[in-house]
Amino acid sequence: MFCSAHGVDAARIQQCHQQGFVYVRFYGGEGEHRSDRRADRGRAPAGRAYPLRDLAEIVGVAASTCSERIRRLQRQGVITGFHAEVDLEALGRPVQALVATQIRPLNRQVIDRFYRDALEMPEVMAVFVLAGGDDFLLHVGVGDVQQLHAFLVDTLSNRKEVTEFRSSIIYTHGQKRSLENLRGLDAASAQAAAGAPRISRRPSR
Template identity: 40%
Template sequence: MKKNIRPLDNTDLQILALMYQDASLSNKDIALQVGLAPSSCLERVKRLQADGTIISQHLLVDMKALGGHIQALISVRLSDHNRATVNQFQTDLLPLPEVMSIFHMGGENDFLIHVTVSDSIHLRDFVFNAVTARKEVNHVETALVYDHQVSHTLPNFN
């Protein structure tokens, strides 16, 4: 969460774009590409972290290497929409090892859960045991993911 909203200059945006594309870049490499001294670049990165612009850095892993041979998106509609129910649903599901991400949405469905599982039996059991067994769940639809690509281009809203 942003602590302090401040305008980002072109150098900040260049740093963010490079880190968004490859978070493993060294400070020295980033500094070279944006034309700053490494110490100045590091100060900017620390400021972007301190003000909440950079929230965290993540590692992308090929789930197949871990045994996650199937990915699916599970659409969930709840029968009860109070804040406690919505929060508890997310709190309970997010730590499960199959869950990659949860989207709380407006529209026909309340949640979209991105999961990875070992096989179709694992997917069926996950949906039955972790999702449809919950009393607040009214409707569930599961769609298999054939391919998943992630953009490494930082959005530009200027």
């Protein structure tokens, strides 16, 4: 089940949570207010959906102010949507793996076709197009190691454009619940550098 909207349907997301799904945070971005960052940094515990009134209380502003700031971040394109995070075991995917894949020939038609086809494979949860030694990285979720082996042998090996692949089973992984605004960090660094004392070197005699 996947919830996506440009406004929070609290009842719907709460229903998702009751079924084992988890509400995920929104991001702050350029021009964000400090209370936007407080909301983004997850002062509210993850694992449940929050009505707008509760979110406003966590952030420390009025509900109307919180609502307006969310709409402003949406207009700026910082918040692109809201979604629920699913329990992969509940979907029969307790085993995850990363599969580095090389294809040939490397032309636009082959790359685009493999990208589209990979996203249609039931085992594949995400596709990354890479530069470097590998051309694709597939994030796979399956029921067990036998299903992973079947995917590699029966699906990838049978594609004529796939010349090589390597799989790595994921033991555990983490995901940041909030992202720092790197543009803000760059501006702060530049400001600090501009205010730093300059050391001039005397010309050697």
